[in-house]
Amino acid sequence: MSALATLEENIPSLRRYAWSLVRNANDADDLVQECLVRALDRLGTVREEGQLRPWLFTIMHNLHVNRWRRAKIRAEIPAADADAEVSMPAPQPASLEMREVLRGLRELPVDQRQVILLVAVEGFEYSEVAKILGIPIGTVMSRLSRARDRLRDFVEGRTQPVLQRVK
Amino acid sequence: MKENNEEKNDGPVTDDDLHAYVDGFLDAGRRPLVERHLAAHPEAAARVVAWGVVGASLRKATSWKAREPIPARLDLGRLLAERRARRWQPMRVAAAILLALAVGAGGGWMARGPSLPDGITSIAMEASAVHRAFAANIAASAPDTIAQSQLTNWLIAKTGHKVASPDLSRSGFRLVNAQLVATMQGPACMYLFDGPQGLRITLFMRPMERRDMNAPMRPMHGKDTVGYVWARDGLGFGLVASEPLGTLHTLANQIRSEMGPPI
Numbered sequence: 178m179s180a181l182a183t184l185e186e187n188i189p190s191l192r193r194y195a196w197s198l199v200r201n202a203n204d205a206d207d208l209v210q211e212c213l214v215r216a217l218d219r220l221g222t223v224r225e226e227g228q229l230r231p232w233l234f235t236i237m238h239n240l241h242v243n244r245w246r247r248a249k250i251r252a253e254i255p256a257a258d259a260d261a262e263v264s265m266p267a268p269q270p271a272s273l274e275m276r277e278v279l280r281g282l283r284e285l286p287v288d289q290r291q292v293i294l295l296v297a298v299e300g301f302e303y304s305e306v307a308k309i310l311g312i313p314i315g316t317v318m319s320r321l322s323r324a325r326d327r328l329r330d331f332v333e334g335r336t337q338p339v340l341q342r343v344k
Numbered sequence: 345m346k347e348n349n350e351e352k353n354d355g356p357v358t359d360d361d362l363h364a365y366v367d368g369f370l371d372a373g374r375r376p377l378v379e380r381h382l383a384a385h386p387e388a389a390a391r392v393v394a395w396g397v398v399g400a401s402l403r404k405a406t407s408w409k410a411r412e413p414i415p416a417r418l419d420l421g422r423l424l425a426e427r428r429a430r431r432w433q434p435m436r437v438a439a440a441i442l443l444a445l446a447v448g449a450g451g452g453w454m455a456r457g458p459s460l461p462d463g464i465t466s467i468a469m470e471a472s473a474v475h476r477a478f479a480a481n482i483a484a485s486a487p488d489t490i491a492q493s494q495l496t497n498w499l500i501a502k503t504g505h506k507v508a509s510p511d512l513s514r515s516g517f518r519l520v521n522a523q524l525v526a527t528m529q530g531p532a533c534m535y536l537f538d539g540p541q542g543l544r545i546t547l548f549m550r551p552m553e554r555r556d557m558n559a560p561m562r563p564m565h566g567k568d569t570v571g572y573v574w575a576r577d578g579l580g581f582g583l584v585a586s587e588p589l590g591t592l593h594t595l596a597n598q599i600r601s602e603m604g605p606p607i
Contacts, residue, residue, distance in 0.1 A: 189409075192418075206418060213418060216425060218427070256411050275405040276405075292499065297367075297398070298403055320361050322359045332398055332401055
C-alpha cells in the first residue's frame with residue numbers, strides 16, 4: 178500500500194482522537210487538517226510503513242500541545258466551553274456507562290486523557306505512546322493507572338456531576 | 345537466560361502487569377502468575393474488570409466519530425492541490441523581486457530614459473537574470489509534472505506554438521525545475537536543467553511584444569552568463585549557462601528545431 182493510501186486510511190482515527198481530546202468538532206478537524214498538511218510535506222521521510230501511524234499521532238500531539246500552550250497564554254478559554262458542547266453533533270450515548278465515561282474523560286487532566294485514548298481507543302503499545310507523547314514509559318504507566326481508576330469511578334456511578342470524590 | 349525469565353515470571357504482580365493483562369500485551373509466561381494473583385485478590389480482579397468496562401465504553405462512545413463521513417476540507421486530493429498552489433507562490437514572488445533588482449541595477453539602458461528594452465534584447469536580459477536567480481538558488485528536485493503541463497498549456501494558448509517540455513536527456517541534461525516567472529514584459533516560462541559535471545542551464549521562453557517576432561539566433565553575454573537567444577513566430581527563446589560551454593550552441597539548435605512552428 179502506498180504511504181498516501183495509509184495516510185488516508187488513518188484519517189478516521191485521527192478525527193476520533195482529535196475529537197476525544199478537544200471535544201469540539203470544529204477545533205478537532207482544524208487539528209486534523211493541520212496534521213495532514215504537515216504529514217503531506219514530510220511523507221517522504223517515513224521509511225517504514227508501520228511507523229506511519231505512530232508518526233501521524235506524534236504530529237497531532239505536537240500540534241495539540243502548541244495550541245494548548247497558545248490557549249493557556251490567552252487564558253480566556255473556559256475549561257468547559259458551554260458553546261462548544263452545544264455545537265457538538267455527538268449522538269446521545271446509548272448507555273449510562275458511555276455517557277459517564279465521556280463525562281469522566283472531559284474531567285481528566287489532558288495528559289491522562291491522551292494516554293488512555295492512545296492505549297484503550299487507538300490501540301498503541303505503551304512504548305509507542307511514550308514516543309508519541311515524548312515521555313518515559315514509566316510516566317505512561319502511572320498516567321494510565323490514574324486515568325483508568327478515575328474513569329472507573331465514573332462508570333461505576335461513584336461521582337456526582339458537581340461534587341468532588343471524597344477519598 | 346532461563347533464570348532471568350523465571351525471575352521475570354515470578355516477580356511481584358504490579359499495576360503494569362494488570363494494564364498489560366487488560367490490553368493483551370502480557371507475556372504468555374507471566375499470565376498464570378497474574379491470573380493466580382487476580383483469583384486471590386478480589387479487589388484487584390474488580391479493578392481489572394472495571395478497566396475493561398472503561399475501555400469498552402470509551403471505544404463505543406467515540407466510534408461514531410471514526411465512522412462519520414470525512415469532511416471535504418480533509419480530502420487528501422484537495423489538500424495536495426492546495427499544497428501545490430502554495431509551493432508555487434514564493435518562487436513567483438522571488439522571481440519578480442530578483443528581476444526588479446536586475447532591472448534597477450542594469451543601469452545602462454535605464455539611463456537612456458524610462459522606456460524598457462524590448463525585442464530580442466529584453467529576452468537576453470531576462471533570460472540572464474532568471475538564470476542567475478534560479479540556477480544558483482534552486483535545489484534539484486523532481487519537476488512537478490502538473491506544473492510542467494500547466495506551463496506548456498499556457499504557452500500553447502498564448503502563442504499558438506506547438507511546445508512541449510524540452511527533452512535534452514540525449515545530451516545528458518536532466519530537467520530539474522519548471523516555473524512560471526514574472527518579467528517586466530509579462531509572464532514567462534523557465535526550465536532548469538542539470539547536466540554533466542554539475543553544469544546548469546536555463547531555457548527561458550516568453551511571447552514577444554511588438555518587435556522581433558522573428559529573430560535569428562545570436563550569442564549573448566550577460567553579467568556572469570553566456571548563451572543564445574532567438575525568436576520564432578512570436579515566441580522568444582533564451583538558452584543560458586554560467587560559463588562558456590561547447591555544447592550550448594548545439595543544444596540551442598536542437599531546441600529551435602524541436603520547438604515546432606505554430607499549430
